Every structure is written in structure tokens, then in C-alpha cells.
Amino acid sequence: MASICFYFQLHQPCRLRHFTIFDRTPNYFDEAANRTILRRVADRCYLPANALIHELIRRHGGRFRVAFSITGVLLDQLARHAPEVITSFQRLAETGAVEFLAETYYHSLAFLYSREEFTAQVRQHADRIHALFGRTPRVFRNTELIYNNTLARAAADLGFQAVLCEGADHLLGYRAPTYLYTPPGLAGVKLLLKNYRLSDDIAFRFSDRTWAEWPLTSAKFARWIHQVNGNGYVVNLFMDYETFGEHQAAQTGIFDFLRHLPEEVFRLREDDFRTPSECAALYPASGEYDVPHMISWADTERDLSAWLGNAMQSNALHELYRLEPLVLQTGDPALLEDWRRLQSSDHFYYMSTKHLADAAVHQYFNPYDSPYDAFINFMNVLDHLRGRLGAAPRSA
Amino acid sequence: MRIFMLGWEFPPFISGGLGTACFGLTRGLDRLGVQVLFVLPRPVANAASHVQILSPASPTAAGPAEHPFGRSAAEFRHARFVTLAATLQPYLRPVPQGGEAAASGGRTRTGGVRGVGQAAPPPGVGVAPSGPTLGGGDHYAGDLFAEIERYANLACVLATHEQFDLVHAHDWMTYLAGMAVAEESGRPLVVHVHSTEFDRSGLHVNQRIYDIERAGMHAAKRVICVSHLTRNIVLRHYGVAPEKVDVVYNAIDDDGPPEGSALPPITRDEKIVLFLGRITMQKGPEYFLAAAKRVLEVMDNVRFVMAGSGDMTRRMIELAAELGIGHKVLFTGFLRGNDVRRVFQMADLYVMPSVSEPFGIAPLEALSNDVPVLISKQSGVAEVLRHALKVDFWDVDEMANKIVAVLRHPPLQATLRDHGSFEVRRFSWVDAAANCLKVYETALAPAR
Numbered sequence: 030m031a032s033i034c035f036y037f038q039l040h041q042p043c044r045l046r047h048f049t050i051f052d053r054t055p056n057y058f059d060e061a062a063n064r065t066i067l068r069r070v071a072d073r074c075y076l077p078a079n080a081l082i083h084e085l086i087r088r089h090g091g092r093f094r095v096a097f098s099i100t101g102v103l104l105d106q107l108a109r110h111a112p113e114v115i116t117s118f119q120r121l122a123e124t125g126a127v128e129f130l131a132e133t134y135y136h137s138l139a140f141l142y143s144r145e146e147f148t149a150q151v152r153q154h155a156d157r158i159h160a161l162f163g164r165t166p167r168v169f170r171n172t173e174l175i176y177n178n179t180l181a182r183a184a185a186d187l188g189f190q191a192v193l194c195e196g197a198d199h200l201l202g203y204r205a206p207t208y209l210y211t212p213p214g215l216a217g218v219k220l221l222l223k224n225y226r227l228s229d230d231i232a233f234r235f236s237d238r239t240w241a242e243w244p245l246t247s248a249k250f251a252r253w254i255h256q257v258n259g260n261g262y263v264v265n266l267f268m269d270y271e272t273f274g275e276h277q278a279a280q281t282g283i284f285d286f287l288r289h290l291p292e293e294v295f296r297l298r299e300d301d302f303r304t305p306s307e308c309a310a311l312y313p314a315s316g317e318y319d320v321p322h323m324i325s326w327a328d329t330e331r332d333l334s335a336w337l338g339n340a341m342q343s344n345a346l347h348e349l350y351r352l353e354p355l356v357l358q359t360g361d362p363a364l365l366e367d368w369r370r371l372q373s374s375d376h377f378y379y380m381s382t383k384h385l386a387d388a389a390v391h392q393y394f395n396p397y398d399s400p401y402d403a404f405i406n407f408m409n410v411l412d413h414l415r416g417r418l419g420a421a422p423r424s425a
Numbered sequence: 426m427r428i429f430m431l432g433w434e435f436p437p438f439i440s441g442g443l444g445t446a447c448f449g450l451t452r453g454l455d456r457l458g459v460q461v462l463f464v465l466p467r468p469v470a471n472a473a474s475h476v477q478i479l480s481p482a483s484p485t486a487a488g489p490a491e492h493p494f495g496r497s498a499a500e501f502r503h504a505r506f507v508t509l510a511a512t513l514q515p516y517l518r519p520v521p522q523g524g525e526a527a528a529s530g531g532r533t534r535t536g537g538v539r540g541v542g543q544a545a546p547p548p549g550v551g552v553a554p555s556g557p558t559l560g561g562g563d564h565y566a567g568d569l570f571a572e573i574e575r576y577a578n579l580a581c582v583l584a585t586h587e588q589f590d591l592v593h594a595h596d597w598m599t600y601l602a603g604m605a606v607a608e609e610s611g612r613p614l615v616v617h618v619h620s621t622e623f624d625r626s627g628l629h630v631n632q633r634i635y636d637i638e639r640a641g642m643h644a645a646k647r648v649i650c651v652s653h654l655t656r657n658i659v660l661r662h663y664g665v666a667p668e669k670v671d672v673v674y675n676a677i678d679d680d681g682p683p684e685g686s687a688l689p690p691i692t693r694d695e696k697i698v699l700f701l702g703r704i705t706m707q708k709g710p711e712y713f714l715a716a717a718k719r720v721l722e723v724m725d726n727v728r729f730v731m732a733g734s735g736d737m738t739r740r741m742i743e744l745a746a747e748l749g750i751g752h753k754v755l756f757t758g759f760l761r762g763n764d765v766r767r768v769f770q771m772a773d774l775y776v777m778p779s780v781s782e783p784f785g786i787a788p789l790e791a792l793s794n795d796v797p798v799l800i801s802k803q804s805g806v807a808e809v810l811r812h813a814l815k816v817d818f819w820d821v822d823e824m825a826n827k828i829v830a831v832l833r834h835p836p837l838q839a840t841l842r843d844h845g846s847f848e849v850r851r852f853s854w855v856d857a858a859a860n861c862l863k864v865y866e867t868a869l870a871p872a873r
Contacts, residue, residue, distance in 0.1 A: 049826040050723055340836035382812070382844055401814055404837055405830040 031207070031257040032303040032311070033294065034221065035095040036170070036193065037270035039075070040136045041067055041103050042375035044396050048409045055417060057367060057410045059396065064110045066394055071111040074274035079117040081273075081284055085291055086126045093291045094126045094302040097270070098170050101134030101154050102373060104161065115161065122162040128304035129158050131166035131189065137372035138336060140171060140180060141323075142350040150369070151187055168193065168305040172374050174223065174267070174326035175333065178319065181212035181220070189218070191309035193267060195326045196222030200318065207261020209308065210318035219309040220318050223267040223326060227253065232268040236281035247286050251293035254300055262312040263303070267326070328383070336377040341404040346377060348411055355418045367414055371407070379403035426865060427460040429589040429606060431580060431599035433515045434465055442786045443515040443619050446651075446675050447595055451504055453676075453858025459865075461504040462587055464602075466513040466576055507583060511576035513598050516703070519569045519631060570633060577602040581609050591865050595619060597634055600641025613646035613868045621658050624781040625707055639663050646868040649673050649861065651784035652805020671867075673860040674809055676852040677789040696727040696832045699772035699796070701765070701787055702779075704735035709778035709801065709818045711737075711744060716778070718748045719825035720832075727753070727832060732768050734759040769794035773838065774831045778818045779804050788813065792849040797841035799827050809852075812844035 044066075046059035085093045097118070107114045121127045133139055133150040134157065140147045151169070159165045169189040171180055176194035184192045196206030206222035230250070234240045242249070254264050269276065277283040294300050303311065327335045337343055349371055356368045380400045397403040432447035451461050580602035593615045594603025600616055607614035622634045642648050642663050648670045650656040656672050659665050698717070702708045710731065717729040731741065731754060738756065745754040760768060769775070775791035775798045782804035789806065791798050792813075800807050801818040814827045831838050 049822060050829045051719070051822060051826065339840050341834075341840050344834065344836035382840060398815070399811070401812075401837065401841060404834070404840075405814075405827060408830065408834055408837075409826070 031254055031261070031300045032263045032308055033254055033300065034263050034265045034303055034305055034308050036130065036265070036267045036305060037095065037097050037272075038170075038268070039097060039103055039270045040100040041070065041106060041394070042136065042373040043102055043106070043370045044394075045376070045406055045410055048406055048413070050409050050412070052409065052413065055367070055413060057413070058370065062396060063106060067106050067110045070271060070275055071107070071114050073279070074271050075111070075114045076117060077279070077284065078270060078273040078287075079114070079121060081288060082127075083117070083121055083124070085288065086121070086124045089291050089295070091124060091126045092295065092301060094128075094304050094307070096128040096130055096168070096304045097121075098130035098132050099158075100132060100136040101150075101157050102136060102370060104157060119162060122164070126304075128168070128306055129162055129164060129166055130193070130305065131155050131158070131169045133172055135369045135372045136172050136374055137369070138172060138175070138346065138374050138377070139350075139372060140175065140183065141333075141337075142346060143353055144183065146350070146353060146372075147183070148187065167191070168221075168309065170194075173336075175323060176320060176325070177323050178212050178321060181215055181218055181320075185215055185218045191219040191221060191305055193221050193223070193265070193305065194318075194320070195324050195331055196224060196265070197320075197324050197331045200320055200324070204316065205261050206265065207257050207263055208315035209262065209312050210316055211314040213317045213319050216314070219312075219314055221263065221265050221305050221308060222318065224265045225326070227264055228266045228268050231266065231283075231286070232272045232276065235272075235277045235283055235286070244282070245286065247289035247293040250286070250290065251297055251300070254294060255297045258299060263308050334383060335381050336374055339380070339382050339400075341382075341400070342377045342380045345380065345404060345407050345411070348408070352411075352415060352418065359418060364414070364417060371411065371414070376403070376407050380407070426591070426862070426869075427589040428454065428462065428865070429584060429587060429592045429610075429612070430461050430463050431592070431594040431602050431606075432463055432465050433595060433599075442675070442784070443596060445786055446619060446784075449676055449678060449854035450858055450861060452500060453854035453856075454861065455501045455504045456855050457858055457862060458503060459858070459862065462589060463504055463506045464580060464583065465506075465508055466511040466598075467508045509576060509579045509583065511572055511579060513569075513572060513576060515596065515598070517569055517598070519633070573598055573601050573637075577605040581605045584610055591615060591868060593617060593861075593865075594641065597622070597638045597641065600637055600644075604641060604644045607644065614641075614644055615647045615649060615864060615868055616641045616645040617649045617651075618642070618655055618659055618783070619651055620707075620783045621655065621662070623658055623662055624655075624783055627706060627780070645669075647671060647864050649864055651675055652808055654803070654805045654808065655783040671860075671864050673857055673864065674805070674852070675784045675786050675789075676854040676857045677786065677793055677849060678854065694726055696773045697730055697771050698727060698828055698832070699730050699732065699768060699775045699791075700778070701732045701760070701768065701775065701791075702777065704731065704733050704738045704741055706737065707779060707781055708733075708735070709780045710735075710741050712778040712780075712818050712821055712824065713776055714741060714744050714748060714750070714754065715821040716776075716824035716828060717745075717754060718750050719822060720828050721750055721753055723829055724832065729754045730757060730768065730772070731755065732757040732760045732765075765790075766794060769796050772796045774799060774828060776824070776828065777801060777804065778816075778824065780818050782806070789849050789852055792842075792845040795842050795846050797831060797838055797845055799824065799831070810845075810848065812841055812848045814841070 043058045044063055045057055048057060082095060131151060132154055133147065134154040135150055137150060139150055155166055167189060168191040169184040170193040174193060174195050181192055206224045210220045212218055212220060230245060235245055237243055257264055273283050273287065323333050324331050325333060352368060356365055379395050379397050380403045382400050433444045435444055435448040451463055454461050584606040589612060591613050592603050592607045594600050595617045596619050603614050603616060622630045622638060642659060642665045648659060648665055650659055650670060650672050651674065653672055656670050659670055660667055700710065700713045704710045720727060742756060745751045769791060775796045777785055777788055777800045779785060779801045780803060782801060784805035788798040788800050788810065799814040799816060802815050803818050807815050816824045816827060
């Protein structure tokens with residue numbers, strides 16, 4: 030018996046508008062661009078993929094099961110610009126075959142900078158999910174699967190029974206990501222490790238005609254899953270939801286791949302689909318997964334360098350979180366909201382100089398021509414926000 | 426391969442990027458084993474003592490000229506250098522009033538671009554014995570076009586004593602010579618476009634210069650442009666067939682820091698923003714000052730240095746005063762050698778607000794001196810430089826916005842500097858020369 034555990038990530042940041050040092054008006058976000066991108070992603074991905082998943086759940090009598098993690102910033106934008114997407118998620122929730130995961134409301138890096146802010150955002154997100162879908166999340170995933178032993182402890186303290194993270198080769202060694210693990214000394218928390226090879230076969234390689242396995246059919250993929258039997262319990266397929274229809278365009282056949290996957294999996298009889306909390310309840314932990322240093326699911330390095338790889342990024346993050354006590358002190362909800370939206374990891378990702386040569390992934394929905402422009406714009410906004418706090422703008 | 430190259434004088438006797446490019450390219454070709462006979466007009470007065478005049482009238486003096494470029498020449502193994510007595514400088518302009526009249530009046534052939542080659546005089550004819558004491562500006566400024574034709578004749582005479590496979594001419598003033606030599610020798614011509622009349626003059630295009638440029642490009646077997654920006658101009662405004670136009674980007678010396686570069690560090694509270702280049706319409710000096718004014722509205726401890734000279738210097742001094750920022754703007758005049766390095770060392774940011782810059786080597790020099798750069802999007806170098814700030818030359822607010830950011834945020838400056846000084850090492854003259862060599866090979870390949 031091997032269980033496929035699908036988790037799809039949904040997030041779109043509030044991108045900043047062009048904001049110069051001469052700007053005086055405190056509207057920082059590019060409403061038009063954000064709405065346009067949201068509509069596009071909703072039409073190409075969210076709506077057709079939700080419809081397909083709903084159809085598959087019905088057709089297979091609830092045996093097809095998936096999990097979603099939807100950020101608060103995205104839910105806010107969907108409520109404004111594409112409320113029918115939220116409705117379609119509510120219909121999915123009603124099937125009982127869909128689990129919603131917990132994360133930071135603003136897709137932030139707060140865990141690295143402020144435990145209080147981190148906790149506040151996780152609670153805010155859980156409340157929102159409960160309000161929309163009637164269920165409180167029990168499994169946690171941190172932004173970009175950023176994870177270490179300390180994060181597992183923090184998640185446990187917040188009452189989560191399982192945490193998702195990357196199945197990094199250098200930490201697993203000879204072990205497989207198809208087993209469940211526990212953090213060192215935390216027997217009460219199960220870890221579900223991303224199976225990056227099989228996940229990336231769908232998310233990155235699906236339409237790659239130079240790939241030896243192209244074209245990837247549902248039947249072929251189901252066979253690969255089946256081969257896990259005897260060496261583990263789960264195949265954790267974690268990916269951006271935009272894989273369906275955006276990263277892999279509809280013409281590549283990605284929707285058909287998903288449409289036929291359940292029947293091909295069930296054809297082999299032993300395998301099934303489970304959500305993360307079901308996997309955590311069903312399967313035992315097979316050892317400890319010790320992660321002393323921060324890992325993530327990003328790039329080949331699987332580290333933080335996409336958000337903290339250069340001096341600009343660390344400077345911007347440091348300056349942002351330095352404002353925390355001042356922002357909270359004001360008690361001004363608009364200010365707090367602006368400050369929190371600035372925390373989305375995307376703003377710092379845009380500042381990455383790692384991939385200026387081959388910036389394909391980093392460029393996705395990136396509003397800036399260069400990481401330098403991203404930094405300048407962000408710092409101008411931050412400077413303005415600092416001014417609203419009553420604190421004197423930092424002099425040059 | 427042997428190249429008959431019509432170029433411009435080398436550092437340190439240079440007035441801009443053209444000489445730098447000629448030097449770098451020739452040295453790159455030299456390292457690739459290409460034999461370059463480098464022909465250039467004899468510089469005017471200032472460097473007379475360094476220059477060995479090799480007049481076609483005295484061909485016995487042929488052979489490697491003795492170090493016409495100081496220590497530079499010692500670095501070459503295959504190149505030879507010949508100077509021709511013609512008083513041309515790369516950035517000369519025809520004198521506006523009377524210049525045209527003088528040129529056309531004093532010559533039998535006026536627009537006769539083609540005619541020059543056909544009418545190349547036999548050896549000895551038309552070789553003006555203009556010695557090192559040639560008397561100053563009046564002569565050439567009044568009759569620039571005549572001087573260009575005379576230079577073409579001299580080059581033709583020289584060429585009859587030389588063996589070469591291909592002629593390579595740099596910018597319009599050498600095109601006539603290149604066409605004449607190519608026609609006389611039957612060798613293919615490659616013209617190298619470092620700038621066009623549209624870059625230099627905006628909308629006030631000089632028709633005779635344009636005609637020479639166009640004739641040179643059309644006569645050439647291949648055309649090399651220093652950027653796609655320039656290539657587009659060549660295609661659009663000169664009607665050259667796209668399939669014969671290549672782009673070879675300029676580069677920068679890979680010599681590392683020059684001797685005695687350990688100047689004492691400069692400590693100061695004031696930030697320095699640097700403009701370095703000819704103060705002329707093409708370089709956008711007025712946009713630099715307009716941005717300076719905006720910067721000074723939000724920060725005070727900054728000074729703007731304009732290093733260079735040019736026909737707009739006085740107007741810029743006046744403009745700074747009119748804007749009320751005269752006390753914050755420093756004009757240094759033309760700098761060279763150590764002074765350039767010194768001013769780079771002082772600078773927190775180098776700004777190149779060019780209205781039209783075919784390539785722009787200066788930003789590469791700034792980066793190799795660890796100075797981050799803000800460059801106009803209307804420049805060729807912006808096509809290839811990633812670790813640079815870029816702005817439309819006319820967008821003064823955005824220019825100011827970015828200047829302020831660099832001055833206020835040391836991590837931005839550091840990231841630009843660290844990545845930029847690394848990136849600039851990719852721009853090697855040997856690579857540029859290798860690309861030129863490919864163009865030569867294409868030009869020499871039998872037509873199919």
C-alpha cells in the first residue's frame with residue numbers, strides 16, 4: 030500500500046507599485062497589476078483545476094483526496110477580485126476529501142525574525158481558514174517549506190500534529206522520503222517529507238521534451254508510485270497549484286494527466302490518495318529527521334539563499350522587522366496591514382541576485398527589471414511607512 | 426591573417442572611447458596571432474614628439490614604427506604601427522559657418538565618396554609634407570572633408586607597399602580611406618561603427634557625414650556594430666542589409682589595477698556622484714544636473730562632480746547656477762590617467778545619462794574601479810550589463826530616485842559593487858577580438 034499525498038500551494042503577493050523617494054501618498058500596492066495577475070491565474074489555473082478536482086472526487090467517491098495551503102494575502106485578494114474561486118474551494122471543502130493546511134497569513138519569513146509575529150500570523154491564518162471552510166488546520170507548512178528542528182518545536186507548541194518539509198538528500202542520506210519521521214525529541218509531531226523527484230517530474234519536467242521520460246503519462250506515473258511499495262508508505266507530491274495551467278500550460282496536457290491519474294492509480298489496486306493529516310494518523314514514524322540548519326524547497330541549494338542571499342535582502346528584512354514594536358504601538362490597523370503585506374517573502378525573492386543569468390523561476394510574475402530595482406522600491410515604501418510611524422525617517 | 430586597420434590613437438593620447446576601443450581590439454587580435462598593420466592619422470601637435478611620421482613619400486621607412494604609443498606598443502607581438510600625416514581627431518566636427526563652403530569650394534570633388542577610390546593618386550602624389558609643426562586648428566577645422574580625402578589618398582599610397590587580406594576601418598573619418606584602400610587592393614572592407622551621426626548630433630544630422638557613413642557601410646563586406654542599439658540605427662537609418670551586420674561588444678582591459686593604485690583612502694562625510702565624459706549633447710549632461718537638483722531636495726550631504734570637457738561645459742556651469750545648485754556641482758575639466766582613477770576612487774556612484782550611447786566603455790571602467798554605475802537605457806552597454814542600475818535618460822525623477830537609493834543604502838552600493846566588479850571581468854578584449862575574427866572569416870569566405 031502506497032499513499033499519494035498531494036499538497037498544492039496557493040499564493041500571490043501584493044506586489045508594490047513603482048514608488049519613488051518623492052512619493053507622498055501611502056498606497057503602496059499595485060492594485061491593477063495584482064488584479065490582472067490574479068484574474069489570469071484564476072482563469073488558467075484555480076478555477077479549471079478546482080473544477081477538475083471536484084469532478085475527480087465525485088467520480089471516485091471521495092477516494093481521490095488532496096490538500097491545499099492558501100495564504101491569507103491570496104484569500105484577501107480573491108475575495109476582492111475573484112470571489113468565485115473562494116466559492117469553489119468551499120464546495121471542495123464540503124466534499125470532505127480536501128484538507129486545508131496552516132501557514133503564515135502573509136507568506137512571510139516571520140519565523141526567522143520574530144516569534145511573536147510568526148505566532149500571530151499563524152493564528153490569523155487558522156482563524157481565516159476556519160471562517161471560510163469550517164475547519165481548523167491541524168498540519169503546518171511554513172513559507173517555502175522553510176524548516177528546522179526549532180520550527181517543528183514551534184509548530185508543536187501551536188498544537189499542530191504534523192509538519193511538511195523538504196526531503197533533502199543531504200539530511201536523509203540513505204533513507205527515503207517515503208517514510209514518516211519525527212523531529213529529534215518530539216515524538217508527538219510527524220514530518221511529511223517532500224518527494225522532490227516525483228514532485229518535480231510533474232511541476233518542472235512535465236513539458237520538458239528533452240527529458241528522457243517525456244511524455245509523462247498518468248499510467249507511467251502511477252507505475253512509479255506503485256514501485257514505492259515495499260520501501261515506504263507515502264509519496265508526498267508537494268507543488269505550486271499554478272503547476273496546473275500556469276507553469277505547465279493547459280496545452281501541455283497537464284490537466285489530462287491529473288484527470289486520469291486517479292483511475293491509473295486505482296487500477297494497480299493497492300495504492301490510494303491520502304491527505305497529510307490522514308497520513309500522519311495512518312503511518313508510524315520511522316526515525317528522526319534531524320534538521321539543525323534551515324532548509325527550504327527552493328532551488329538546488331534547498332536553503333535560504335533565495336531570500337537572504339545578499340546584503341540587500343538581509344538589510345531590507347532587518348529594517349522591516351525592526352519596525353515591529355513601533356507598528357504595534359500605533360494600534361493602527363491600516364498601518365499594521367501594510368507592514369504585514371510587506372513581509373511576504375516574494376518582495377525579498379525579487380531582490381535575489383542568485384539567478385540573474387538563468388532567472389527563469391525567479392522571474393515568474395516578477396514586476397521588476399532587476400533585483401536592484403526591487404530593493405530600491407521596497408526601501409522607498411519602507412521609508413514612507415516609517416515616516417507614518419512618527420519616527421523620524423532614517424537619515425542618510 | 427593580415428589586417429590593414431584604419432584606427433585612432435591609443436591611450437594615453439586619447440580623447441574618448443574610440444581610441445580605447447582601437448587599442449583593446451588591436452591588442453586582442455595581436456594575442457590571437459592576427460597581424461595588424463595599424464594605420465592612424467598623426468595626432469595634432471600635442472604628441473608630436475612620440476610620433477614617428479611614416480610618410481608614403483618615404484616608403485623606405487616602412488617596417489615597425491618605433492613605439493609610437495609609448496609603452497603600449499611594447500605589448501604587441503604581431504602588430505605594426507604607421508602614422509599618416511593627417512590632422513584628424515576622432516571627435517572633430519565640421520566648423521558650422523563657412524566650413525561647408527570651404528570644403529566644397531576648395532576641392533574639385535565634393536560629395537564624391539566613390540570618386541576618391543577611383544581617383545587614388547599614384548605614389549607620391551598628394552602627399553602633403555605636413556610636418557610636425559603643422560600650424561594648428563585653422564587648417565583642418567576649415568576643411569575637414571578635404572583632410573579626410575587627403576588621408577584616404579595617403580592610405581592608398583601606403584597600401585600599395587603592404588600585403589594584407591582585409592581592410593578594417595573605424596568610424597566615419599576613416600571610411601573614405603577604407604573604401605579607397607579596399608578598392609585599390611581588391612581586399613574586402615569591414616567597417617566598425619562605434620557611433621553614428623544620429624548619436625552624435627541627434628536630429629541635426631550633417632548630410633555629408635551621413636553620406637560618408639552610408640557609403641562606407643554599403644561598400645563594406647561586413648559591418649560591425651558595438652551594440653544592438655547601434656545595429657538597429659544602422660539598419661533603420663542607413664538601409665544596410667541586416668545579414669551583413671554583426672554586433673561585437675566592446676570590452677575593458679584585463680590588466681588588473683595599474684601600478685601605484687594604492688592611493689590613500691579618502692574619508693569624508695560627503696557623498697560623491699560622478700559624471701565622467703565629454704560634456705556634450707550626446708552625453709546628456711543637463712539630465713545629470715536636473716537629477717542632481719532633485720536629489721538635493723531630499724538629501725544634503727552630496728556633491729556632484731562633472732569630469733570632462735566639451736562644447737556644453739559653459740552652458741552646464743550656467744545651468745547649475747540657474748538651478749541654484751552651483752555650490753554642489755564641481756567641474757574638473759578633462760581628466761586622464763591617474764586623475765581618472767583618483768576621481769573614481771572618490772565616487773560613490775557613476776552616472777552615465779547619455780541620450781544616445783552606442784556602447785559606453787566608461788561604465789565598465791567605473792565598475793573595474795569598484796564604483797557602482799547608473800546608466801541610461803539608451804546605451805549599448807545596458808544591453809549586456811546586468812549588475813547596473815538603469816534608467817531612461819529623460820526620466821530625471823527616476824534617476825534621482827536611484828541616486829538617492831545608492832547613497833542612502835550601503836548594502837545596495839555594496840551588492841552592486843561586488844557583483845559589478847565581478848561581472849565586468851567577462852568583458853575581455855580577446856573575446857571581442859575573437860568575435861571580430863569570425864567577422865573577418867565571414868568577409869573572406871568566398872561568396873556562395
